Amino acid sequence: MKLxxxxxxxxxxxxxxxxxxxxLNVELMLCHIFSCDRVKLYLEFEKPLSAGELDIMRNMLRRRLKGEPLQYILGETEFMDCRILVNPSVLIPRPETECLVEVLIDDIKxxxxxxxxxxEVGTGSGCIPIAxxxxxxxxxxxxxxxxLEISKSAIETAEQNKKINDIADDQLTIVERDFLKMNKLSNQINYLISNPPYINATDxxxxDKAISGFEPKVALTDESDGLTFYRKFLHILSEATYKFSCIFEIAYDLSEKLEDLMKENSLTDYYFYKDLNGIERVLKIG
Structure with a gap:
């Protein structure tokens, strides 16, 4: 068959x-097979596919028809101009998470x-610290x-992404650690950042099965009310000895609940940033 x-x-x-x-899905699959961009693909329409190439395409197509995300099928995606390898052990980076990175960089500047x-708490693919x-x-x-990351398989993926993006060891260190079991943090840091599991158990x-059926549950939900990690963050931050700023991604419906939590912890210096869709997506404290 021709292309x-x-x-x-x-x-x-x-x-x-x-x-x-x-x-577009099919074009990207074919680009992956031929290691080319979409412009070159359109110049090769009369090119016949080999038996091996057809087998690869049929396998990719079967996976996509079952609802598997295209990013997992291709094995990679882009996040803020960084090439990020992805697989079912890590969450697929979302465009709205770029807001967290932008708020952090703007604050540093x-x-x-x-x-x-x-x-950083919960690095997953490592897309945030790499960017x-x-x-x-x-x-x-x-x-x-x-x-910090609790999943060994996610750490392996993050380390691969660190390598392919030429991030030095003295710039980024990935550590296996359960943040919820930690009681103290270093006061030498300037920022605590996280895109934690914030989807509540009901939601x-x-x-969509394309998400819950393929992406890691531990990265999506705390299996509670969506506030587990924020409670821990705010409890730590409420202690007077900590002077660093916090920047967190939040769910679209959490801002009011988070404001209540901050009042409980006597935190008043905070601001919510909206994403490109006008949704309050990032919380900055301090």
Whole structure:
């Protein structure tokens, strides 16, 4: 079969199963197989696929028809111009998480910091600290990021991403640690950042199967009210000895509940930032 025939038949199959952006999905699969961009793909429409290439395409198509996210099928995605390897052990990076990185970088620039120490809780694929490290290097800001993660398989993926993005060991260290079991943090850090599991148990059951059926549950929900990690963060921050700032991604419906928690912990210096959709997505404290 020629490339155009494969493109058209595969697009029809995905459309028939109600998959959005069917043609784009197929184009990206074919680009992955041929290691080319979409422009070159369009110049090769008459190119026949080998038996091996057809087998790869059929396998990818079967997986997509079962609802598996395209990013897992391709094995990678992009986050803020960083190539990020992904698999079912890590959450697929979302565009809205870029807001967290932007708030952090803007705050560092506004304070004119030249040497920054950051603690991240729950690194997953490592997309956040990698994007932060790259931008701080571009700005000539010396930095040390320590990222905590409970999943061994996620750590392996994050280490791979650290390597392919040329992040030095003295800039980013990934540590296996259960943050919820920690009682103290270093007061030498400037920032505590996190995109924690914030989907509550009820909403998790309502998630699209493309998410709950493939992405790691531990990265999506605390299996409670969605506030478990924030309670821990705020309890630690309420202790007078801690002077660092906190920047967290939050769920679309958590701002009022978080304000109540901050009042309980006598925290008044905070601000909610909206994402591109006008949704309160990031909370900065301090």
């Amino acid at each position: 155009l025939e494969v493109l058209n038949s595969s697009t029809s199959a995905l459309k028939g199963n109600g998959i959005e952006d069917a043609r 506004s304070k004119q910091l030249t040497d920054v120490k950051i603690l 932060v490290s790259k931008e701080l290097s571009r700005l000539n800001v010396k930095h040390k990021i320590v990222s 998790y059951k309502l998630l």
